Amino acid sequence: MSEQTTQTRPRISRRIGAIAESATLAVDARAKALKAQGRPVIGFGAGEPDFPTPDYIVEAAVAAARNPVNHRYSPAGGLPDLKAAIAAKTQRDSGYAVEPANVMVTNGGKQAVYNTFAALLDPGDEVILPTPYWTTYPEAIRLAGGVPVEVFAGADAAYLVSVDQLEAARTPATKVLLFCSPSNPTGAVYPPEQVEAIGRWALEHGIWVVTDEIYEHLLYDGARAPSMPVLVPELADTCVVLNGVAKTYAMTGWRVGWMIGPTDVVKAATNLQSHATSNVANVSQWAAIAALEGSLEAVDEMRAAFDRRRRLIVDMLNAIEGVHCPVPQGAFYAYPSVEGVLGRSIRGRTPQTSAELAELILDEVEVAVVPGEAFGPSGYLRLSYALGDEDLTEGVTRIQTLLG
Template sequence: MFKLAARAQQLSPSPTLAVDARAKELQQRGEKVINFGAGEPDFDTPEHIKEAARRAIDEGYTKYTPVAGLWLLRQAISEKLYRDNGLSYTPEEIVVSCGAKHSLYNALQVLLNPGDEAIIPVPYWTSYPEQVKLAGGKPVLVPALESDGFKLSSENLQAAITPRTRVLILNSPGNPTGAVYRRQELERLAEVALAADLWIISDEIYEKLIYDGEEHVSIASLAPEIKERTVVVNGVSKAYAMTGWRIGYAAANREVVKAMVNLQSHSTSNPTAVAQMAALAALTGPQEPVEEMRCSFQRRRDLIWQGLNSLPGVRCSRPAGAFYVFPDVSQLLGGRLGGRQVTTAADLALALLDEARVAVVAGAAFGDDRYLRFSYALGEEDLIEGLQRLRAWLLAATGGG
């Protein structure tokens, strides 16, 4: 009898992509769905980046590149990390991969041995536990409480460490909560991590999308000894509306990067050459489109945050970064809504899609089923219409309208 490998059987499909696929299926049938599910900017890739890709094709950038990525791109990443984050990495300490997700996967593959533990703050991005399991590791899920701004406290980190703990995964600004760690918070976490001899994987893919005067601080920038134990992961997907181009990168000490390059040489080889040239244009070209997008996201953040907090049974913290809100809907769970049983946030998400044609992702996908995740990476008109649909459905379902 045919049997899949154990590592394949223990994986779950991405719930965020599943919701997006279901919403798009309804849209293809001619129905208008307001899709708060997808985690990608609705903006087009800036024109100068697309033009760089067209020029790259004309100039013959259609062959293999070094596995670690084009030297010119790694040099541009090196300059970006110094300019924006105060981090000094040579091009030899940088590896370019097929998206930040690929960079995270490579890092966990080379850092974890079977049975090693990786601490993941909850709520978490859906792929972190699955990637840890793929590396043979054990995800250790540690609450990052809403009362702490959805940020892991040093006390909770310390309590979770065992002799098998090897990695701490941090994501700031965070998905799904939009939480942004401040310098002092990172310093306390770094102190605990260093004392336990942990590796830190710092996912900074949303670093350009920060609001209210908050500052992005890379934990690797705090001290040389922390930098030596950190893998910084970033990419061009979110800041430059380049999700489909699939270019991410990691920066770390040479030993770790060499291992990641060796691994990549036997999986994907190099990232797409044309996409690398587009990423080079993104990092070295005009940055005004990034700021325009950030300002637009901040306006949308304010709209959706205020709108959700006006709904019956919904309470929403204001995120400081990324393009997600993570409202608490626990008051709506455990009974009947609109004639159907709504026990979990997943039940509520399904009801909203079926009856209000509003797509959201249930919090269970991120480790906490009291919440829903809304992406506000959609146009303001759709955002407002989505809130109106939610209000109408909830008022009818709760007997308030």
């Protein structure tokens, strides 16, 4: 009897079996695999700066690797020096005063997202999720037992949800609002007055805010992205700020992120991390200290390059019949609507969804893009312009040739 019971049980737990693969990483992996086969694939999939990590950060890591102190375990919540540097950087860059006790260092931004939702959510708690969303958010919410509630704003609304939309989605089960500005995947930036209005709405209804600020330094055209708890100070006790060094300092592979929140939430998340991963690699933490305490000169140079590419890719995409791409004001993504292309015959195929269109683009012209289904509704594509100018021009030219 017990043998039969064992055989009928699923091999993989339902909780983990329900997780979808990261679509952005999957597209990037496929593009790299095709490149390894010698095919001239151009990948717009990964949200990863094409610049090397600045030399002074690398040198700090080399020095840390030589110090035997860093060959041992360190506190699960982060090195005290890094937590102090994060607190100082947060005050410097956003005017948000926090103490090191409000900070926990994580293995990249994704662990900060997961730890935060694990600390805040009980089964059935709802999280309002402005859509299009970063592909990891709903999976982290579900893993924590929560229920993502999508609130969609399309290209016609510049991908910005309104307070009225949020209010319409609120129920007695609503516990958290996820907020991301500048946005991945759209590059949209909420104006300060809208950030404050959303914060006031959350405060009025006792809703936690988890705000992802990892693209805070990648802003264009004079856009500003103020931190919500700065505009609404009363929100600090029910707000968690997520951030990291990956995007700003071209450090995606170093895996250092953090969460800032009330001390009880940080303590709970640290307890979880102590069992899940222990400390973040000490060498990476010292590299992050150097990044946060150093000059932003290298960041300014990267942003200037991203700005140039941003204007180029938007102009090229909008030149394609049936494509509409709002001008992103932050991050390094273009998020065009391709609804005007769907249903059209292209080289003997008629894509009905953006997933089918992305597959066609890869098959026919060897350009990898991420379909809108990874971030919410179909009908959109995400293209990262954090790649070289030559590849960007060649890749979009191929798409123009295919769809033109």
